[in-house]
Amino acid sequence: MEQEHSDEAIRTEGISKHYEQVKAVRGINITVNKGELFGLLGPNGAGKSTLIGILATMLRPTEGTARVWGHDIRNEPTEVRMSIGVVFQGTTLDQKLTGRENLDIHGRLYGLGKKERHKRIHEVLKLVELNDWADEVVQKYSGGMMRRLEIARGLMHHPNVLFLDEPTLGLDPQTRNHIWEYIKKLNQEKNITMILTTHYMEEADMLCNRIAIIDHGEIIAEGTPQELKAELGGDIITLNFSNEDEATKMVEHYKNHNNHNPDTNEISTTGTSIRITATDGERTIPELMKISTDLNLHIESVSLRKPTLDDVFLHHTGKNIRYSGPDDRKRRRGIRRMSRNAR
Numbered sequence: 001m002e003q004e005h006s007d008e009a010i011r012t013e014g015i016s017k018h019y020e021q022v023k024a025v026r027g028i029n030i031t032v033n034k035g036e037l038f039g040l041l042g043p044n045g046a047g048k049s050t051l052i053g054i055l056a057t058m059l060r061p062t063e064g065t066a067r068v069w070g071h072d073i074r075n076e077p078t079e080v081r082m083s084i085g086v087v088f089q090g091t092t093l094d095q096k097l098t099g100r101e102n103l104d105i106h107g108r109l110y111g112l113g114k115k116e117r118h119k120r121i122h123e124v125l126k127l128v129e130l131n132d133w134a135d136e137v138v139q140k141y142s143g144g145m146m147r148r149l150e151i152a153r154g155l156m157h158h159p160n161v162l163f164l165d166e167p168t169l170g171l172d173p174q175t176r177n178h179i180w181e182y183i184k185k186l187n188q189e190k191n192i193t194m195i196l197t198t199h200y201m202e203e204a205d206m207l208c209n210r211i212a213i214i215d216h217g218e219i220i221a222e223g224t225p226q227e228l229k230a231e232l233g234g235d236i237i238t239l240n241f242s243n244e245d246e247a248t249k250m251v252e253h254y255k256n257h258n259n260h261n262p263d264t265n266e267i268s269t270t271g272t273s274i275r276i277t278a279t280d281g282e283r284t285i286p287e288l289m290k291i292s293t294d295l296n297l298h299i300e301s302v303s304l305r306k307p308t309l310d311d312v313f314l315h316h317t318g319k320n321i322r323y324s325g326p327d328d329r330k331r332r333r334g335i336r337r338m339s340r341n342a343r
């Protein structure tokens, strides 16, 4: 199989996971190529962690299977585990041990000898710039440093593929940027294939070569961030009116009279604002202004921008990706859930 698809790091075939009534993951087919930084983007509860748990052999799929670095997740879980590193959503570091001790335990679990552990601890700490902190207890580390140590730990046994579940969840914007730099560096310089889950669209946009957008357990769109945004066809115009009636009137008029306009692709309304996708936004705005003047409607503000991945999500699902991340309680629950379901 590895020979047949030698460029593939991961291939899933119809992966589903059901928890009684809940269909957490439904028939997922994705391929991740070696060396890619692949993103699973979706709102909370979309099924991202479940899919990572299945690929990391911590959860058993209800249906379907997958190959990770050429190994079948159902029949060769040990080989899969030796090929991967996992950085969980919530911290699983031992706070009372030093950074070095945390890494040493991980090295022992993976059967690395004393000399090799010593060498590797130095290498991975250097990668995430934590060598100066090696002998401090983890409870003295900041949130960003802990995340870096977790990334270092995930790399201890030279994995080919690294899974990162919401790697910047709960971090401040500056620390988030810092973590992005490490992720990019590891992917580009060390050529590690990475699969990260995120509900931050800018994170997926900034970091990933390719993404799959997931909602209610299904992949709803897949491609490079540029391809996905280009599919929306052009610019996003937002018009704000003083009241909802005016916004509704504008949309109705536009739908009745301008459907033939080849420049506009989509029009929708939320409260007092209207959102229009147009091939040539700059040419469409004066037309919209004229219509509103003819109808005696008062536009309070107009904006023109390029589409974001949130617009892509809205286009496919009719809703926005929620920004609120799960709180710490939920993150801890997630980790307990994973261990409960581990075989």
Ligand SMILES: Nc1ncnc2c1ncn2[C@@H]1O[C@H](COP(=O)(O)OP(=O)(O)OP(=O)(O)O)[C@@H](O)[C@H]1O
Pocket: 019, 022, 023, 024, 025, 042, 043, 044, 045, 046, 047, 048, 049, 050, 051, 166, 326, 334, 337, 341
């Ligand atoms: N052990 C479980 N028992 C029952 N339902 C579960 C279990 N684990 C997950 N689910 C449900 O499966 C769905 C997918 O959850 P999952 O944690 O994979 O989503 P997610 O996209 O990773 O979101 P988040 O980032 O918030 O964890 C959710 O509806 C969740 O409530």
